Amino acid sequence: MKRLMLVVAAMTAASAFADRVIMKSGSVLTGSGAVVAGDKVKFTSDDLGAVELPADKVAFVETANENKVEVAALPPEEKPPETWHGSINVAYESARGNTYKNNASVIANLNRRWDDDRVNFDFGYYYSETGTSKDTREKSTDRWELEGQHDHFWSKAFYTYENGRYEQDDIAGLDFRLRLGGGLGYQWFEKEALWSIGTLSFNQEIGAAWIRVDYKVKDPDAEKSYATLRYAHHLKYFPKWNPEIEAFHNFEILPQVDDFDNHLIKADVGFTTKIIMDFDLLAKIEWDYNSVPSVGRKSSDFRYIVGLGYKW
DSSP states (O other): OHHHHHHHHHHHHHHHTSEEEEETTSOEEEEEEEEEETTEEEEEETTTEEEEEEGGGEEEEEOSSOSOEEGGGSOOOOOOOOOOEEEEEEEEEEEOSSOEEEEEEEEEEEEEEOSSEEEEEEEEEEEEEEESSTTTOEEEEEEEEEEEEEEEESSSSEEEEEEEEEEEETTTTEEEEEEEEEEEEEEEEEEEEOTTSEEEEEEEEEEEEEEEEEESSOOTTOOSEEEEEEEEEEEEEEETTOTTEEEEEEEEEEEETTEEEEEEEEEEEEEEEEEETTEEEEEEEEEEEESSOSTTOOSEEEEEEEEEEEEO
């Protein structure tokens, strides 16, 4: 009898120092580590283990330090500070012997999101040379591009944008192409959990642009400056089963206003995945299409890229 009383006393003392979550239904959970985070109450229950409870279903949280705290009165979870994010990925391939080859690419991104504004910068450089020896090598790729865009959000989803792009491609016969434009965009999803399959970001844009272009060998009928329409969309997907994977797809088309036969298309599809710490693996396919290329050049260019990178 004395032993039973000691056990009951010990259990009573333990429960006195335990955290308690009182549900609006009247149910009570005991355990430890009760924390309110946004619209969730995180809690380690004695019976259920680690659980996350909807905050709107919880009436009170009692801890060893506080007698009773009303969940609705707790301050909201602090937003993370606004900061710059970005990535840089490098790919290199070399061969010596019967084949002399060097392939290299550098792809970089810098972006930042405020409550009402968003900026994004992209840079890419691609180079390759091949031959049977160092003396017979020839360049097969020599291209670089720089693009920037600013979005201003007038509501949660609707925004206006301004962007600019500059590119050169020695092998494609492109001395330079400069593009300036603006338009309207709609952010359908922005890092939103969707149908329990993962997190999705997706936006679409329509607008207009002015293009100035110069080729090494010019078609006499080609225009140096012209106006275009613009449609673009951007997709990012983080699967629920592995949120360290980021799958992406981007598409853009710019038809000349008074001649739709003259148009540019740029698209890519691929993914990045975390390897260790902030280092990741990038794999993607890029497609550039110019319906009116430099004389003697092809309209389509495909690039297949696998590289290592750093993301912050």
